[in-house]
Amino acid sequence: MDIIAVHDLTVGYGNVEILRELRFSIPAREITAVVGTSGCGKSTLLKTLAGLLPPLAGKVLFRSEPVDFLSEASLGSIFRGIGVLYQDGALLNNLTLFENVALPVRMRHPDLPETVLRELVHDRLNQVGLLHGAAKYPSELSGGMRKRGALARALVTDPAVVLCDEPSSGLDPITSGRLDELLLCLRDDFGMTFVVVTHELRSIAKIADRVLIINEGRLHLSGGLAEVMGSDDPFVQTFFLRKVDHDDA
């Protein structure tokens, strides 16, 4: 079953089109990697899927329901169903890690007993291996810890889909590997769906079930990992095998 589908989606800022006529779907309980060259519009795509950037044309369907970007109720269903892991974590600097993770729950359920909230937040922090850092402020955490903390915050409201914007960027291979393991565990054990924008080929090979390749604002290729990696398309070859024309010469 597809949890997100987009039809002829054109996205941009003002009159400038960044993505044109995209058509794809994101199956539930899978990890879909979105790849492409820098500046091709991957993060812009995530913004639209997260409900932050209305498309210039086309439709986004979330759980088979078309998203109305002008309707508060429709966007509310997106915000309730989708969690976002930002590139630098985007934890609020004036709150401790505990309060950051608790924030979406506090705002959504202000009457929830504090003890229950505490349990929930500790559980999520434990899940990402950060229980010991609960009382620290984001500025006291390393880059990897901030990302894991942000993941805990994205997970705390039990979203159906988590959108991850370059989760491995700026991380050492060990921390990046642990984050990949965590995503796999959440997919397998909790049936969560992930859309991951990444440049990390190792990470793609390890976690992705499906791959979407965006090139020059258009969907270049999409399919299962093996299918895409095995493609003899020159751009795909260039991207995955880092083969560029002048290396041949």
Added chain:
Amino acid sequence: MGGREELQKKLANEGAFLYSTGSQDSKEEPGVEEESADVVVLPRRLLAADIPAAFRKIEARREEGGATVDFGGVEEFDSTTLALLSYLRSRSSDTRIINVGEKLGRSFEVFMGGTPPAAFAGPELDLPIRVLHSFSDRFLTQMRKAEKFFILLSDEITHTASYLRERRGVYPGEIWNQVFFMGNKSFPITCLLIFLVGVTIAMTSAAQLKLYGADIYLADLIGYGMLRELVPLMLGVILAGKVGAAVAAELSTMTVLEEVDALRTMGIVPERYLMVPRLIAITITVPLLVALADCVGILGGILVGRITLGILASAFIREMFTAVDLGDFLIGLVKSVIFGWAVIVGAGFKGLTVGRSAGEVGRATTESVVLSISMIILIDCVFAVLTY
């Protein structure tokens, strides 16, 4: 070589960039010409320091009707050479490029390959049209900003009203945090500056009043001036500089670091979560600051009256209350609260509509102070028309 040949063909078809992979290849290119008076042959060493002379030569030739530029001899080059090549490529109507060596061509491909020539070559318009374009662009940009500002203003009124009704959507305790922050930040500087303003105005006025034997009217002047005009205006400016700048810097940093987007995707309305506590906090803080500033400003006047004119404090206060009443205090108070709202909305507008780079934070902060002070003066002017 396949891709390379294809690229060469593509570029050759554009008629602008004849790519040679060696001397033997270049002889085969139909567009290659032997050195002649029409051809600008570039030197072996073409670095940044050599570009101006070469550029002048090419431009002179172009003005004469078209130039052919021979890169065949260029062996030493840098980024400016690639930029020159890119520029010439964009001027394909009157410039031909020949004999680009393999090394230079490859560097061009790597460094400039992703940059379409169109990015450099905008259509050249006549001066009046350009001026008109620029004027209309600026006007439309300002109109869009004004539209965003009024949307934010109306949103804030709605959010504040709905918060006061529902008590939801704001972090617990944040309002009192902000009251403390704003009061703490503004209190010392407000006391100092308003006292000094009181002293200055009193000294300036005392000299004139003494000439006419109207010493005691100093009390009327200071009381009236402080309560109705000087305290609200000075407090507004202090709030714009201390609180408004801090709020704009904080919100714009949050925007740049995607924290505002993160709030939105958590289902939290940033315009409510971030702005409502600040608006309510300034509404609580300003009356306290006004009361304090009124006292301090009048104290400055009393001191000067005592020292320069020998007016007793009790006489000063008695005379002052014959000229001012509660209405004057309330007008000053209402004005100050509205100035406070202008400061917070101005700072919020600049902070939440900032771009995505760190450099924008400083710009947003400065602009928020300018915007707040402009609004304060405008509102003061409206009050003057309505209340005098």
